[in-house]
Amino acid sequence: xxxxxxxxxxxxxxxxxxxxxxxxxxxxxxxxxxxxxxxxxxxxxxxxxxxxxxxxxxxxxxxxxxxxxxxxxxxxxxxxxxxxxxxxxxxxxxxxxxxxxxxxxxxxxxxxxxxxxxxxxxxxxxxxxxxxxxxxxxxxxxxxxxxxxxxxxxxxxxxxxxxxxxxxxxxxxxxxxxxxxxxxxxxxxxxxxxxxxxxxxxxxxxxxxxxxxxxxxxxxxxxxxxxxxxxxxxxxxxxxxxxxxxxxxxxxxxxxxxxxxxxxxxxxxxxxxxx
Ligand code: BEZ
Numbered sequence: 001x002x003x004x005x006x007x008x009x010x011x012x013x014x015x016x017x018x019x020x021x022x023x024x025x026x027x028x029x030x031x032x033x034x035x036x037x038x039x040x041x042x043x044x045x046x047x048x049x050x051x052x053x054x055x056x057x058x059x060x061x062x063x064x065x066x067x068x069x070x071x072x073x074x075x076x077x078x079x080x081x082x083x084x085x086x087x088x089x090x091x092x093x094x095x096x097x098x099x100x101x102x103x104x105x106x107x108x109x110x111x112x113x114x115x116x117x118x119x120x121x122x123x124x125x126x127x128x129x130x131x132x133x134x135x136x137x138x139x140x141x142x143x144x145x146x147x148x149x150x151x152x153x154x155x156x157x158x159x160x161x162x163x164x165x166x167x168x169x170x171x172x173x174x175x176x177x178x179x180x181x182x183x184x185x186x187x188x189x190x191x192x193x194x195x196x197x198x199x200x201x202x203x204x205x206x207x208x209x210x211x212x213x214x215x216x217x218x219x220x221x222x223x224x225x226x227x228x229x230x231x232x233x234x235x236x237x238x239x240x241x242x243x244x245x246x247x248x249x250x251x252x253x254x255x256x257x258x259x260x261x262x263x264x265x266x267x268x269x270x271x272x273x274x275x
Contacts, residue, residue, distance in 0.1 A: 005072075008228045011049050011079035017221035020212060021123050022051040027152075030122060033204070033271050034150040036060035040117040043142060044069045045104055045151070046124020050080025054087045057120065058097055068116075070100045071124075077101055104128040107138025114144045121151035126158070129184035132191075136198045143274040149200060155207045155268025156187040162219070162263060165250050166230045169243060175233045182229040191268060200272035208267040218261040219248045 020026060031052075036042055040061045044053045047069035057067045071077050077099050084097055102110070105128060119139045128135045139149050167177040186194070188205040195202050214222055223231070223244050231240050255261055 007074050008232070009073035009075050010225070011073075011075050013221075013225045014076065015049060015079070017215060017217045017225040019051075020215070022048070024056075026210070026212075027052055027056065027122055029208075030120075030150060030152040030269055031056050031060075033269065034118060034120050034148065036065075036118065036120075038062060039064045041066045041115065042068070043116045043119045045107075045119055045121040045139065046127065047071050047076075047080060047099075048073075048124070049076045050083050050099070052120075052122055053080065053097065054083055058087075067097045068100060069097065070102055070104070072101065072103050072127075074101055104135045104138065105130055107135065108141055110138075110142070112142055114142070114147075116142050116147060117144055118148045118150065119143060121149075121153065123153065125151055126154035126183050126185055129182055132184055132186070133194050133197060136194050136200070140198045140200060140274055145274055147274045149195070149272045149274070150270070152267050152269045154183060154185045155191075155266050156185055157207075157209075157264075158183075158185040158266040158268075160264050160266070161251055161254055162222075162247075165247050166227060169247050169250070170230055170233065173234055173238055173243070175230075175235075177230060177233070180229050180233040185266070186268060188268060188270075191270060195270070195272045199275060201275045203271040203273060205268070205270040205272075208269055210265045210267055211262050212265045214261040214263055219251060219255060219263070220244050222261075222263065223247060 036057055038061060042057050042061060044057055044067060047053045048071060050069050053067055053069040061067060069080055080099055119142060170177040188207055192202045192205045234240060234243060255263060
């Protein structure tokens, strides 16, 4: 499966500005909830550059299991393949790992049915905004009966402040930010309803506020890495650097303490089972 859209992701920016996304401190609660077991076949939906696929899922399903990393970005997947090539575990070849490029909305078209024991997703589902219910139905179709769907994504109030300032500043340049906003940050009630409508039993679904210190690149680095849909919507005559600086300036009062930028991530963490 391949997407023809231009790839706005940069593995280099993602790895240098946002490696906290796949840090064990932030991901271990969701990995514990998944509780991957030897011999299982697991799909990592929105695997990015594959750090968790390789460091957490692959070891957990050994021996005899397998892992599929799935992502829409060719650049992130290229980095995942490079990471896999230098990972001792994937080279031991007791557990195959494969990488698939695709849009999470197209899982139903993948041709695979009841093929996975679990689908895992970290920090990716909020990008699949066009039709989240379609994504969830696709996951449901891929799972074996009794299979688990376990994930963490941005939930309601995620990036509070940053998102509204992006909307306000873009509005000042005549851009309708709501029309280009790529993020879906549901409440537990909204996401539980989507899971249940697809046929899942919801075992847990909760919001976890998590203030997140940003690396040295600060909010400007975060915007470069993740806010491309907003910045790309600006007219060509507008200086993006100036817009980013203005967004940062307005947010400093809440988000910058000394030299340290901290952003308010609110995670929605869930576990659902195909009944
Ligand atoms: C998140 O992981 O919550 C997130 C990351 C980038 C943009 C928006 C949300």
